[in-house]
Amino acid sequence: MPGLYRYLFALCFCLLPCAGSAAPSVLQSGEHEGFTRLVASFAETVTWEAERTDSTLVLRLNGHIDGFDASTVFDKITRDRITNLSQTGDTLTLTLGCDCNVAAFAVGRQYVAIDVLSPGVETALPMVEEVSPAPTKDAATGESERPQPAGNDQEIRPQVDTALQRDALSDKELDLISEVQDRLATEIGVAATRGILQQDGNFSLPTLPQLQRETSRLDEHLENGPPLPEELPEAIRNIRISNSTDLPRSGRGMDDGTSITGLTCPKDDEVGIADWGGEGPFHSQVGIARARLFGEFDRLDREAAEDLAKIYIYHGFGAEAHQILMLEPGLAQQNPLLVGIAEILEDGRAANAEYFRSLLTCRTDIALWAILAKQSLDLPGALDPAPAILALNRLPAHLRKFLAPELSRRLLQHGDTEAAALALRSIERLPDPLDPAGRFAQAQVDLDAGNKDEAKAQLKEVIEDNTTQSPEALIALVDTQMRDNQPVSHETASLIEAYAQELRETALGPELRRAHVLALAKSGQFDQAFDAFQALGGEKDDTASASLRAQLLNETAETAEEVVFLEHLFRQTPAQLAGVPPATRMKIAERYFALGFDHAAREIIETLPDQPVNRDRQMLAARIALRLERPAQARSALLGLDSAEADLLRAEAQRMSGALDEARRLYLRAGREQDAVNTAWLADDWDALSAEEPSIFGPVAAVAAQNTAADPTGEGMLARTVEALEESGNARAVLSELLSAPDLQLSGSEATE
Structure with missing residues (x-):
């Protein structure tokens, strides 16, 4: 008996958790x-079935006897579709408030x-089919036949690709694959060592699933383990092995399936x-696609996500498509x-522009997106735009209208006006x-083709439209007028000022600031x-501000009045001018030198690099040195x-330093005979001047060059007197x-002065 009590006590203890x-x-x-x-929970041993009759849906949980907790059901839903709930131990009855379809x-x-x-x-x-409430008789048995309700056999299971439902690999096949892998790895190593094999693009090699011999059922392996790949991953397919017998191929790529880089x-x-x-309107397509996006417990359906992203892309909603693709x-x-x-x-x-760049030479439709992947085509050499x-x-019209101007702009930047x-x-x-x-894109093409009048007319239309392209069109119009050396109107300058202030913190801010400042300068203001240069942040220590300062000073040096030029140039620090x-x-x-500010001109000229050789710089430096009486520096x-x-300039430097003979020679070589004569008069060797010279100073020089007798005592007094009288x-x-020479006569006005 005591043993029996202990057995009963242990049995009750084991049953307590089940009861609880x-x-x-x-x-x-x-x-x-x-x-x-509506979601109902139940134990794993319970099965369920649902049937609908007229406006009633009945959910039955077979093996469940404890009823349903519906206390909070109508706190979150209205009674439009479900008007009432009733229950027994294992049955839940829903009263429908509309001619609704029901899925279970x-x-x-x-959970169901x-x-x-x-x-x-x-x-x-899966829909719950509506059945007649009246039972029918089975002709064979005579028993009531009840319509088959929806049940657990309708559970949605992920579809398995039929291509993966294959027999397990045999040991011979696995050995063969292993041998091929070893040989391939050996050849790749040899090719990489010899420099024959090169990998193009930034790719990371994914971890390949391990090939395993048959140790369990294939179905269990396919369900729980990663499937074997049908083909090599992208990174593996992008490796090409060549040897010394390969002939180089011509054309843009290996063939229609590969780019020139081998991708x-x-x-x-x-x-x-x-x-x-x-089919159908946009909101309907998105609604249907979003309904398939998540399961009950926020499990993402990747195929549904891809379909939804493609719908967004088709309609031009890039941000929404990107958000969907980033959900996981x-x-x-993938x-x-x-x-x-x-x-x-x-x-x-x-963001991954380098990957798209490696596909630029593809002959497929990806070539379009490879060009658009970067803001500019920094590709050396020609590119086939076809x-x-x-x-x-091939794109739908609404995407074509959006992308064609961008493609045209990139092709135009690349120098292909015809393709643009x-x-x-x-x-x-x-x-x-x-x-x-x-x-705006058409105007840019016309400008590049030289059709300036048509381009300016289109730019003005775009500016008047007051759209997102208006600021860029305004910049292009100002640049065009400046290249043509045409003034900019005050109205245009004022409009640029407004845009520059409004968009100062955007990417267009520096360009608008530049156009505004230069428009004012070009109009003489x-x-x-x-x-404006200072008010719009021109004093910042950045590349854009330095470039704008240079353009403004260049325009000032070329066209500003003398006082305006000096006023603004003297305000620049040496660091800013550098x-x-x-x-x-x-x-x-040059402007400083022309205005007589020789020292300021010399300070600027000394900051210019000696290389590469600049003839104009050397000539100006020599003139400045001569003006400052520094002949050695001039030479x-x-x-x-x-x-x-x-x-x-060399002759002047030589005359200034006292080398008159060399100066005279240089003047003569340069064809400046009068300057050569004037220089010779300053020299001690008057013998250089002769009577045969056409100058009026020739006879005077000859007289001055006559020598007196070496021993006047050898001649008589009368002879010396006669000679002196002749010389006199x-x-x-x-x-x-x-x-009496005409060249030495003064005019009436000069004589009066």
Whole structure:
């Protein structure tokens, strides 16, 4: 007996947890757009079935006897679709308030969900078919036959790719694969060592699943382990092995399937955006796609997410598509093309631009997105634009209108005006007129082609439209007028000022500031230009401010009045002037020299680099040195120059330093005979001048060069007297001729003065 009591006590103790675990099924509810959801929980051993008769839905939990907890059901939902609930131990009855469709499906092993959908709302979930309440008799047995309700066998399971449902690999096949892998690894190592094998692009090699021999059922392996890949991953396919017998291929790429870098080009259907638009209005497509996006417990359906992202991309919603693709890190990694296209639509560029850049030479539709992935095409050499333009023409009209101007701008920056015009022609054929972005792109093409009048007219139209392209059009118009040396109106300058103030913190801010300041300077308002330069942040120590200062000082040196030039140039510090390009500093030095500020000109000229050799700099440096009476510096500045102009400066330097003979020779070589004569008169060797010279000073020089007798005592007094009288008469005649020479006569006004 004591043993029997102990057995009964142990049996009761074991049954206590089971008794304590019994609890009613908790009902959870939620109101959604177009449907109301009800979720019931139950134990793993319970099965369920649902049936609908007329306006009633009955949910039966077989094996559950503790009823349902519906205390909070109507706290979160209205009574529009579900008007009432009633229950017994294992049955829950829903009274429907509309002619609604009802879907019932299992979520995991312990939940069943019931969706009551408004009329017209579609879903891919299994529907509960409506049955007649009257039972029918089975002809064979005579028993009542009840319609088969929806039950646990309707649980939604993930579909397994039929391509993966294959027999397990045999040991022989696995050995063969292992041998191929070893040989491939050996050849890759040899090729890499010899420099034959190169990897293009920034790719990370994914971890490949391990090939395992058959140790369990294949079905369990496919369900719980990673499936074997049908083909090599992208990073592996992007490696090409060549040897010395390979012939170099011509053309843009290896073939239509690879780029010139050897990367596998995505096929057209991978970026076939024209096929991504579904039937029906946009909101209906998005609503249906979003309904499939998550399961009951926030489990993301990746296929549904990709479909929704493609719908957003088709309609031009890049930010929304990018948000969907970022819901799960693995989803973005599996779809780099979708992520990049979404970023291009939203930001005008792709974050992973280098990957797209490696596909620039592909012949498929990816060429379009490879060009658009970066703000500019910094690609050396020519680029075939045909694949990108063909891909553009295959896009739907609304995307074409948006992307054609961007493609045209990039091709124009690359120097292909004809291709840029072709890109715009794809939207010019549309029935609607070009939008401001298209007209602005067309104006840029016309400017590059030299059609300035048409371009200016289009730019003015874009400015008047007051759109997002208006500030850029205004900048282009000002730059065009400045290149043509045309003044800018006060109205245009005022409009630029307003845009510059409004957009000062944006990417266009520096360009608008530059256009505003230069427009004022070009219209002669230099004081206002320098004030605007400082007010708009021109004193900042950045590249944009330094560039704008240089352009403003260049315009001031070229066109400003003397007083205005001196006033603003004297305010510049040596450090600020040092940041100005050498060409502009040269203009400033020339202007200083012309105005007589020789020391200021010398300070500027000394900051210019000696290399590369600049003839104008050397000549100006020599003139400044001569003006400052520094002939040695002038001769040093002229080293290496061989021209008549340089010889004249050298002659002046030599005359200033006292080398009159050399100066006279240089004057004669330069064809300046009078200067040579004048220089000779300053020299001691008057013998250089002769009577044969056409100058009026020739006879005078000859008289002065006559020598007296070496021994005057050897001659008689009468002879010396006669000789002296002849010399005196000759001298008087020469001086008389000199005094009456026309070149020495003063004009009436000069004589009066």
